[in-house]
Amino acid sequence: xxxxxxxxxxxxxxxxxxxxxxxxxxxxxxxxxxxxxxxxxxxxxxxxxxxxxxxxxxxxxxxxxxxxxxxxxxxxxxxxxxxxxxxxxxxxxxxxxxxxxxxxxxxxxxxxxxxxxxxxxxxxxxxxxxxxxxxxxxxxxxxxxxxxxxxxxxxxxxxxxxxxxxxxxxxxxxx
Numbered sequence: 001x002x003x004x005x006x007x008x009x010x011x012x013x014x015x016x017x018x019x020x021x022x023x024x025x026x027x028x029x030x031x032x033x034x035x036x037x038x039x040x041x042x043x044x045x046x047x048x049x050x051x052x053x054x055x056x057x058x059x060x061x062x063x064x065x066x067x068x069x070x071x072x073x074x075x076x077x078x079x080x081x082x083x084x085x086x087x088x089x090x091x092x093x094x095x096x097x098x099x100x101x102x103x104x105x106x107x108x109x110x111x112x113x114x115x116x117x118x119x120x121x122x123x124x125x126x127x128x129x130x131x132x133x134x135x136x137x138x139x140x141x142x143x144x145x146x147x148x149x150x151x152x153x154x155x156x157x158x159x160x161x162x163x164x165x166x167x168x169x170x171x172x173x174x175x
Contacts, residue, residue: 001033002128003098004091006110009039009069013046016065017054023047023109027111028130030119037075037128038154039069043145045106056077062150099139103132108142119147119155125162 010024015058017023027044031037041061048055055061098109115121118129118141130142147155 001091002029002037002110002112003086003095004088005029005033005037005039005069005128007087007091007094009041009065012039012065012068013041013044013051013055016057016060017046017051019046019054023098024051025104025107026052027110027132028108028142029128030151030155031128032162033112033128034158034161035070036158036161038068038151038158039066040130040145040151040154042148042151043130053147097134099131099138101133102137103142104136108132111139113139113141116141119145121155121159122163125159125166127159127162 004030006027009027009029010021013024013027014021023046025045028040029037030040034115041051041055044051047107052058052061095109095111099111103109109132112126112128112130112133113131115123115125115127116127121129122128130145131139132142
């Protein structure tokens, strides 16, 4: 459901910038599908401009934007009394389409995959990362994302949560 989080984040950025969602590119969701995920606006673009240039309200980007994306599922359940099953189904379809279609060079898709150590994520940890698909249909973790101090702190929080969850499952003898 990392792609669901990406769709939600792209919608929030587009709305704030007054742009169509299709103009939001290169937005990655790092980590867990939980309230610790990091919707990475720092590498995103909107209509070809860095998101931090298209949206001058950096306090919103570092605060409300992140928490809105992190808690969107819970907000929908609270408002409707039901989950957003249609949005989740659409995100599942988006994931399949994205993994079977070459990715534009200025974009990525967020998918939870088993890390090989990219971006300092511990090897073997299932983690939301920016993915791109080449012309032959092979996917790989997209290189070149800048991880500044703010992003690194957010990525650490979600990494720590996933490591804790993995360790908890290990104590049950399931892995």
